[in-house]
Amino acid sequence: MNGKLYWKQKIPLLILNGAGMAALTVFLLLNGINSDSLILILSVWGAVLAGYLTGAYLLRKSQMDALLRLTEQLEERYLLPEVMERPARADDQVFYRLLKLVGKAMLEQVSGAKREQAEYREYIEQWIHEIKTPITAMKLICENHRSNLSKDLLAELEQITHYTEQALFYARSEQPEKDYLVREIRLFDVVHQAIAENRYLLRQYSVQIVLTETDDSVYSDEKWLCFILDQLIVNAVKYRTGSPKIRFYTEHGGNEVSLCIADNGMGITAGDLPRIFEKGFTGENGRSASQDATGIGLYLCKRLCDKLGIGLTAASDEETVFQLSFHINDLVHQVQG
Secondary structure, three states: OOHHHHHHHOHHHHHHHHHHHHHHHHHHHHOOOOHHHHHHHHHHHHHHHHHHHHHHHHHHHHHHHHHHHHHHHOOOHHHHHHHOOOOOOHHHHHHHHHHHHHHHHHHHHHHHHHHHHHHHHHHHHHHHHHHHHHHHHHHHHHHHOOOHHHHHHHHHHHHHHHHHHHHHHHHHOOOHHHOOOOEEEEHHHHHHHHHHHOHHHHHHOOOEEEEOOOOOEEEEOHHHHHHHHHHHHHHHHHOOOOOOEEEEEEEEEOOEEEEEEEEOOOOOOOOOHHHOOOOOOOHHHHHHHOOOOOOOHHHHHHHHHHHHOOEEEEEEOOOEEEEEEEEOOHHHHHHHO
């Protein structure tokens, strides 16, 4: 609480008391009171007034500071009226009642917004599942009628599938724990799956795939991990240069195993590197190379990695390298063994 403002607001009270003390002085002097008695009376009045105002200020400051601390501890601060104590002062009770009414209105608004968001998310998920049927049918038609045109169509269909999956995972990224299944998976089995899902795109642009396979296994969700690899593969193809190449290999350090995805594309500038996982950020090279860059892919990768407990880092020098780091739980491995 601002002490200067508090005392400024007490100026009318101080003026009123000053006027009262002046009137009392005149009255007592007219009635022949001696100066010592008058000084004593005025001193007691001033001391009582100063003590009352100081005590009131300290008490009020203590109450407001406690209320501020309580507010700072709340994640959803509009719930403050539900957890604060009912005040004793009459004027505070009016504000308390106003806070209750505002909090109730806010809760209704939040509940309505969450309900609408959940309904919209359900609609998006349902629409994506329905659109997958004709996409799969078109893929089958193209695969059964092979030609140069069908190969190009298959690559474009993979792009459509990529964007629909991106929308689906974006809708589910708020609560991925409802959709993932953590189990032991072999890293390069997931790598092969992600490559297979983008095979026509990789063939269309003659992308060379280099695998340095290991038998490393981790505990994660296969579907979500495959989606993350899919985003990184599509990005590597989108920002390719010359003879595109993507390398997959693993590194070990401490109690972690890392899956590295390296490409020889146009890279990421040093100034853009710290921001590439921000939502909507495309970067200098992204804007120059692709007009349809949305800045959603890497944002989703980072968000899902955080939810799954996977470390995600990037470096760009001669190659651009994305590193997915998995914690190795020795106890789990011993139990499984």
